[in-house]
Amino acid sequence: MNDKQSTQNETVAWTGIVSDVALAIAKGSVGYISGSKALMGDALYTGADAAAKLANTLPWRSGQKKNSKASSRFKAGARQGSKEPILAISCSVLILMGGLQVVFSSIRDLTYGHLTTPGYYALVTVLLSILVKEIVFQYQYRHFKKLGDGSHAAYADSHRFSLYTSITVLIGITLAMAGSYSGWHPLLYMDPIAALLTGFLILRKGYSLIASSVYGKNIQELPSEDAASFIDTVQRVHGVIRVEHLKAMEQGRYVNLEVQISVNPRITVLEAQEIAECARKLLLQRFVHVGEVRMDVVPYDPGYPYKSNHELVDDDLPTLLQ
Numbered sequence: 001m002n003d004k005q006s007t008q009n010e011t012v013a014w015t016g017i018v019s020d021v022a023l024a025i026a027k028g029s030v031g032y033i034s035g036s037k038a039l040m041g042d043a044l045y046t047g048a049d050a051a052a053k054l055a056n057t058l059p060w061r062s063g064q065k066k067n068s069k070a071s072s073r074f075k076a077g078a079r080q081g082s083k084e085p086i087l088a089i090s091c092s093v094l095i096l097m098g099g100l101q102v103v104f105s106s107i108r109d110l111t112y113g114h115l116t117t118p119g120y121y122a123l124v125t126v127l128l129s130i131l132v133k134e135i136v137f138q139y140q141y142r143h144f145k146k147l148g149d150g151s152h153a154a155y156a157d158s159h160r161f162s163l164y165t166s167i168t169v170l171i172g173i174t175l176a177m178a179g180s181y182s183g184w185h186p187l188l189y190m191d192p193i194a195a196l197l198t199g200f201l202i203l204r205k206g207y208s209l210i211a212s213s214v215y216g217k218n219i220q221e222l223p224s225e226d227a228a229s230f231i232d233t234v235q236r237v238h239g240v241i242r243v244e245h246l247k248a249m250e251q252g253r254y255v256n257l258e259v260q261i262s263v264n265p266r267i268t269v270l271e272a273q274e275i276a277e278c279a280r281k282l283l284l285q286r287f288v289h290v291g292e293v294r295m296d297v298v299p300y301d302p303g304y305p306y307k308s309n310h311e312l313v314d315d316d317l318p319t320l321l322q
Helices: 002-034 037-066 070-112 120-147 152-182 185-214 224-235 269-286 309-314
Strands: 219-221 242-251 254-263 290-299
Touching: 002 037, 002 120, 037 070, 037 120, 037 152, 037 185, 070 185, 120 152, 152 185, 224 242, 224 254, 224 269, 254 269, 269 290
Parallel strands: 254 290
Antiparallel strands: 219 242, 242 254
């Protein structure tokens, strides 16, 4: 079940990467032919999206191969953490260089008045790219939302800025074409202006990627509705009476769990540890994005005025008046 789920998650992740690469090539080619700097900048931003996703996917994939033993899951996470910044920083440098090139090229066109009118196929390419990106995003978002580990939020955040970039390019190309057809030449500046704004978004993309690699990714606690699936999974383990506490902390593509369960107070410490280990392994097997699980076991206390069976057996005093 875990292998099937892992394969499906990899397929979904690679679908986004391949689609971004294909869109980047298509938009870059059309932008170069039509002379639209804005569309070429949009192509570079889409390529930056693909590079960022690739930097996150490759370490995750290699970590899955190393995590065949549940006891070494945390150690494998530490090893892959040492590899991830190298690839991410390399991609970040390329993204920053591309962003600077777009910014300087746009400033040069605005300064010297090197203005061209984008063809209508540039406008069609932007519209089709927005449609394809939305379809792929909905596919990825719905898939990872079903996992209940909060990874869908990262896709939504990345898609939002990608959409902002495409809309900026769409407006710039549309206004530049309108200026050419109407004879109002100042509107021709909108294409390099859109390219300039796109360059700044590319720089932001590269900076955020390199900052998360160097300074570490933000850790945030998942809301209770996203952690409900973890609680339901632990409750299915034989011997677990109740999940007293569960805290899910999201760090990048991984989720670390702190779980406290209550068990029968009459069982031995060894039996309680076996129950906790069974629950830990089940969480690691069912949710491939879970990186570390810390289990804490406490004896179940029904609370006053209830008494458990072991209290009735061990109590020599009668509970009713004779």
